[in-house]
Amino acid sequence: MLGVLLAFVLILIVVPGAPRGVAQSFPRDLVPRSTVGLAATATYPRFGGLRGDNVTTQLGLDFQRMLRLNGTLFVAARDHIYAFDLGQDKRVLYPERHLTWETRDRESCAMRGKLQDGCHNYIRVLVPRDARTLFAAETTPSTPVCRSYEARSLLQEGEEVSGQARCPFDTRQSNVALFADGSLYSATVADFQASDAVIYRSLGARSPPLRTLKYSSRWLQEPHFVQALPYGPYIYFFFREIAVELGALGKVAVARVARVCRNDRGGSPRVLERRWTSFLKARLQCTVPGDAVFYFDVLEAVTLPHALHGRPAVLALFGTQPNSIPGSAVCAFYLADVGAGVRGHFAEPRGAAGAWPPCPRSGCPGPGLAAVLGWAQPLPLSPPETSLTRRWPSPRSTPLLHGAVAPLGGRPLFTRTGTRLTQLAVDVGAGPRGNHTVLFLGAEDGRVLKVLAATRSPGDVQNAGDTAAPGDTGEPGAEVLLLEEISLYEPRWCRGPRGASRVLGLELHPPGQELFVAFAGCLVRLPLSRCAQHGACRRSCLAARDPYCVWLPPGGCVPFSEDLPAGFEQMWRDPPAHRDLPRCTSYRGR
Template identity: 75%
Template sequence: MPGLPLPLLLLLLLLPGPPLLSAQPFPRDLVPRSTVGLAATAAYPRFGGLRGDNATAQLGLDFQRMLRLNGTLFVAARDHIYAFDLGQDKGTLYPERHLTWETRDRANCAMRGRLQDECHNYIRVLVPRDARTLLACGTNAFSPLCRTYKVSSLEQEGEDVSGQARCPFDAQQSIVALFVDGSLYSATVADFQASDAVIYRSLSPGRPPLRTLKYSSRWLQEPHFVQALPYGPFVYFFFREVSVELRAMGKVLVARVARVCRNDGGGSARVLERRWSSFLKVRLLCALPGDSVFAFDVLEAVTPPRALRGRAAVLALFGTQPNSIPGSAVCAFYLADVERAFEGPFAEPRGAAGAWTPVPEERVPQPRPGCCAGMGAAAGISTSGDFPDETLAFAKEHPLLHGAVEPAGGRPLFTRTGTRLTRLAVDTGAGPWRNRTVLFLGAEDGRVLKVLLAAQQPPAGTPAPGESHGDPGSEALLLEEISLYDPKRCRGRRGASRVLGLELHGPGRELFVAFAGCLVRLPLARCAQHGACRRSCLAARDPYCAWLPPDGCGPAPEHLP
């Protein structure tokens, strides 16, 4: 069952008498230790387009995505890809090289009833293909196209390739993509009407393309894809979608993680031919525990795997349902818990009411649907096409697992009400001992929040600095609330204040913050504002700052003496 809507939950908390959630009250928003206004961030370098580019001056940058690779930050936007040298002077932000890729199909796009502003080439895919080339795919006036470019020079290599199922038609549609084992895994929509959602593997040497079942609400129901990553023998996809199992409650969004085997070759000629034979999905639960669970269901962002308390984990940002009071939460999920959830019971609808219940284990065929050929219980099966028809037919009808992946610690690491957070970046090696975890959270109103999580264990016998200067028992500290969006200096359309991208560059101690109309270079800390005041420097609890007499408060060195 989903959590209570936030307005109802808050009303219940305000009712007189014994509170419903007395054991687990809704957490109050943390008060920032430092508020950084636009006057203080106005000097940070910004990039809003090439000098003399009239189209960008009129329409804005139209940022799409970022990629940090080999000391270079690549930024994909409308009709352009920009390459920024991360070693350049921190007071500047201008690309050392760029490419222009405009569509030649604007007239046909307009004939389809699209606006002129939509009939550009919005570059939605930018992923490393190998050590020396990038794959870029653009909407190309609603006729998606892909090209390969050299990393070093941004020169095109080879011929154009169709972008269908590799890139959306519309810049507003979601897409995640990555290369694994030389194959491109992409998750997006495969048609002009956006009715065919697909997880697709293509460009595979010697292997035909593979995809999810077409037009099946059990497999994918209006998904919005957020992240894709390889882990072990699987590729995992994180997304949100309209829940098929909660259909009786209306259009409810839920967070999911799905996986497919990297060696999946599709089903047999009789069942699931050229379709994933291993596709399974399970719900991700980020919720406040209590007598009545309140869940954050709208998945917004997921980090790549990080070491959290010595274990591989991903951190994920969630929001409330679109029709409820704004609120957001960050939860961590150990990848071992994610793997374990895929071994749980399958789900299916039962009875006249259509309630989804667990499938009894005795009805699950062997080898178990979703396992990889040649591994574990399927060690004796050479290829996925050799699975018994019974296993493949069950996998076709039962992609959903019962239950959910619970967050690490059983609750969110951080919550925020009253605003929607949109992007997440994490540094799990902050501080001179590299044992502090700092979250950077972008918001829809143009702010960036910097949050210090509870300390991980320092090296044996080494006291962590400043531990006596904090809030006893506090699990998280909101170190800074930074205002960055300036409408006078960042041209954009409606919703232009929404943070669309965060890219952390640890060696440079900086964060690149992307809005629709501009890119901002933000230092991770503002130590100099504490000057020569030792108490202010230590009370800030900022792991990027240190008290260094006689110089005062400054950036923490790699290793404190």
């Protein structure tokens, strides 16, 4: 009922040219096949700070970032970077080593009247510079600072560099970063007031520093950056921002994907000097089709690329507008479709009504220097001004493309109403044959949802017709299932500020069959399955439909591993289709 109400109460923002489907009801929330309570998860290993650390005891861990590299999980927090050996005993969660990076002027900071938690270093950037070096940046009480560390020893290498435009000034400000071709690509804010949003390239020996246009709402309007990743000759940035083209409706957040060319060398002294000439952006669309298209617009998380149907794709988590009824959805996007979406006709404001129709080729500026010369071609050291002024005749020119990037299958893989989901991790190779996709979704109330998500290509949708179940691949029992709803957050075990139950990070480690779940105050080591809850009940084990569990006579229900002997079973259809299975008194785990 709530799902139907959600579809009608929320404001529907219609994008011109958006696909419309036949009349159909809003997807109902799935019922979890198993609910795992705090009593069952109380024994899972947790880390809330170093033993004897009084500051952590008072303020909590203050988690910021996670990174898995070379068999080690690195966790950035307040004043520390922790390194966890992923091969350690799974009953333990304690760092093998750590580094401490405290501010040098904590006393003077406190004397200036700052609150205690404002006089610490919060490590907001943690990315691999290469296979052996970590690049970190932190928000000091004054100006952000960057350092490089040797990954194995956590010893500092080289000198500190300025963190401006590479790291935010405040932990509440968003940022993403990555190294590509020896350069750091960062997206954050470049000033303390958070008024100068920037996508910036720096630290490259062969590529000049470039950035987006300053204080231009056409380029970036109050963005919240979510993910950055390389693909082909481009760097893609995923974020949400206030839509300048929907200004007549108020402050409406929309999901965006932006792209820059790796070989962009900037403009001329008169046009876009030290600015991107290849910066383009488009709307990222996650909708429930119907007569009235329902939009999930608030981008929360984006995965790194994975292979879906043999093609590189990303999965993204979306939410509803902040002042609306809570709801979330997961959509998948082929990267080829994302690249195609950041092309085509530009959107330009026309008339007094605030409309942004597509600009015809004959009356619109060109698509930018990289497009003029060919996206894969190297750009000249001195770009011709004619090609720049054709695309950027004035600062009012917009890099926004008309239309939107549609998701794989034309609709979400999974929807949830009544709560806001915050984080997403995906395993596209689950099960004995590695042919199942499992989503792990963190929620703001401290739960983790485990979803068996069957993905399909757009061609499958057309062949199956409009009546096919969302995500159905045509295989028996390939519908989307909510396998588990797992409660993890308990204030007594995980200290933190107000809202500390929100899941801030998920890091999947398939070789160890575990998921690391981060809250503001602690880190939890969560096994991917709870097969033992089915005990010696074959029916319960097989009907659970968990790709991580198999029935192994006479050992019972056990997690799948490559070294299991032959003869195990898995089932992908529910009883009573398999009437040969004896009934058990314990059918569903608690």
